[in-house]
Amino acid sequence: MARLVDPLVVGRVIGEVVDLFVPSIFMTVAYGPKDISNGCLLKPSAAAAPPLVRISGRRNDLYTLIMTDPDAPSPSDPTMREYLQWIVANIPGGTDATKGEEVVAYMGPRPPVGIHRYVLVLFEQKTRVHAEAPEERANFNTRAFAARHELGLPTAVVYFNSQKEPANRRR
Amino acid sequence: MDCLGGSGRRRQQEPEQLPPMTPLPLARQGSVYSLTFDEFQSTLGGAGKDFGSMNMDELLRSIWTAEESHSVANATTSAAAAAAPIQRQGSLTLPRTLSQKTVDEVWRNMMCFGAHSDAPAAAPPPPAQRQPTLGEITLEEFLVRAGVVREDMTAGPLVPPAPASAPPPTLPPQLPMLFPHGDVFAPLVPPPYLGNGFVTGAAGQAGGAAASVVSPVGPVTSNGFGKMEGGDLSSLSPSPVPYVFNGGMRGRKASAIEKVSERRQRRMIKNRESAAKSRQRKQAYMMELEAEVAKLKELNEELHKKQVEMLEKQNNEVLERMTRQIGPTAKRICLRRTLTGPW
Numbered sequence: 358m359a360r361l362v363d364p365l366v367v368g369r370v371i372g373e374v375v376d377l378f379v380p381s382i383f384m385t386v387a388y389g390p391k392d393i394s395n396g397c398l399l400k401p402s403a404a405a406a407p408p409l410v411r412i413s414g415r416r417n418d419l420y421t422l423i424m425t426d427p428d429a430p431s432p433s434d435p436t437m438r439e440y441l442q443w444i445v446a447n448i449p450g451g452t453d454a455t456k457g458e459e460v461v462a463y464m465g466p467r468p469p470v471g472i473h474r475y476v477l478v479l480f481e482q483k484t485r486v487h488a489e490a491p492e493e494r495a496n497f498n499t500r501a502f503a504a505r506h507e508l509g510l511p512t513a514v515v516y517f518n519s520q521k522e523p524a525n526r527r528r
Numbered sequence: 529m530d531c532l533g534g535s536g537r538r539r540q541q542e543p544e545q546l547p548p549m550t551p552l553p554l555a556r557q558g559s560v561y562s563l564t565f566d567e568f569q570s571t572l573g574g575a576g577k578d579f580g581s582m583n584m585d586e587l588l589r590s591i592w593t594a595e596e597s598h599s600v601a602n603a604t605t606s607a608a609a610a611a612a613p614i615q616r617q618g619s620l621t622l623p624r625t626l627s628q629k630t631v632d633e634v635w636r637n638m639m640c641f642g643a644h645s646d647a648p649a650a651a652p653p654p655p656a657q658r659q660p661t662l663g664e665i666t667l668e669e670f671l672v673r674a675g676v677v678r679e680d681m682t683a684g685p686l687v688p689p690a691p692a693s694a695p696p697p698t699l700p701p702q703l704p705m706l707f708p709h710g711d712v713f714a715p716l717v718p719p720p721y722l723g724n725g726f727v728t729g730a731a732g733q734a735g736g737a738a739a740s741v742v743s744p745v746g747p748v749t750s751n752g753f754g755k756m757e758g759g760d761l762s763s764l765s766p767s768p769v770p771y772v773f774n775g776g777m778r779g780r781k782a783s784a785i786e787k788v789s790e791r792r793q794r795r796m797i798k799n800r801e802s803a804a805k806s807r808q809r810k811q812a813y814m815m816e817l818e819a820e821v822a823k824l825k826e827l828n829e830e831l832h833k834k835q836v837e838m839l840e841k842q843n844n845e846v847l848e849r850m851t852r853q854i855g856p857t858a859k860r861i862c863l864r865r866t867l868t869g870p871w
Contacts (some may be wrong), residue, residue, distance in 0.1 A: 363815075364813070364815040364819065367808060367811050367812040367815055368808065368809065368812035369808070394816050394820055395812065395813070395816040396809060396812040396813035396816045397816075401686065432802075432805060433802065433805075471802070472805075472806075472809065514666045
């Protein structure tokens, strides 16, 4: 049953961030020891450092990884959709994100209100990309960026949820 | 005079009379207040000036003179006649703010406030009683809305000037009745509201008595009105909601309450949305987990199989090795007799 409808569709990632695509690359994103699975809840503190993103693919191919928050500043009022968290370009296939070029420095989740989705999208590049960092992180558009650099449809997408940690620890 | 003096008469007769909603014929009303501005002007024999530019003060004075002449003309019970002048004295006082204004200004203010109070309000604007022009409004309506203060009148609960469902004609018979009523009620009504002394209260009572309407301030008002209706002299329950200061701003109280309910509704809608989102998230995660479980199960099975295969292979390998080695080393493995010992 779960296979019939993608969690990405149910979580509205496909639709709001990317379009329907066919995954062709395996990507694992790990904050710490555990891999994240779609829709899992992560604490912002746990995601403060850039994750280890491993991808499959051929050595010759280059990939671009984009991480955004489509629910900024609040899921019920996403006026800053999408908020750019990270861009790494020119990642060689079969390696990880550290082997690429960080176009936009990693910013960990900082959800002020509500539960935000943080989406990591992997694109296959046709050629070497010389991407310029956008002026501001807010109101980023993944689709537009992909169109501008001819990235086409994504090859892999994963997302997780994060919400503000309560200030006081519950006793 | 019928209206004022007739209070006693009418109160007793009230239940048997026509139902409150039925307009009484003009003759019975006999009150100046029930006339519209136009009619009032004509009754004065054209002597009434153009009301628009008239001061509120002047307007009231002309009304009083009209009343007087009216009451003299009308045949009423002696008690009523006696009561009339006395009551008339104290009947109307103007707040200072109003007396200097002209009728036109007051009218405009009323219309403005009417618009304001209606705009945010969920309640439909009272249809019939929003007389569009000054000429068509009855005098009492106008006075009531303008917030002309009645000294002895202590407040009934607040109600928008024109309760939505009450047709205009019902107001006149009740209001003149109530003006004197206010006198009677005065001692019974709780003092705190004396200072406010709103005609709005009168209007509210009028509206309520006339229509028994569920206004936006429904539960509060109906209390007071029920008592009024029955000619009950028990004191009106003090409204827990604070009063506004003149008739023109009456609409704000109603709109304040409406704002609160609006806020509540908005909150509820937001809550529902976030609940729906939460459910969606949960569902997405569940599906993801199910997918992973399925994947892992598959993987597990595969690994199991592989493991079994491997084991088998291992066993086979040993055997194979054995069989392989039979050839050259067969002799070595088999027990061999090297020497036959002497038995």
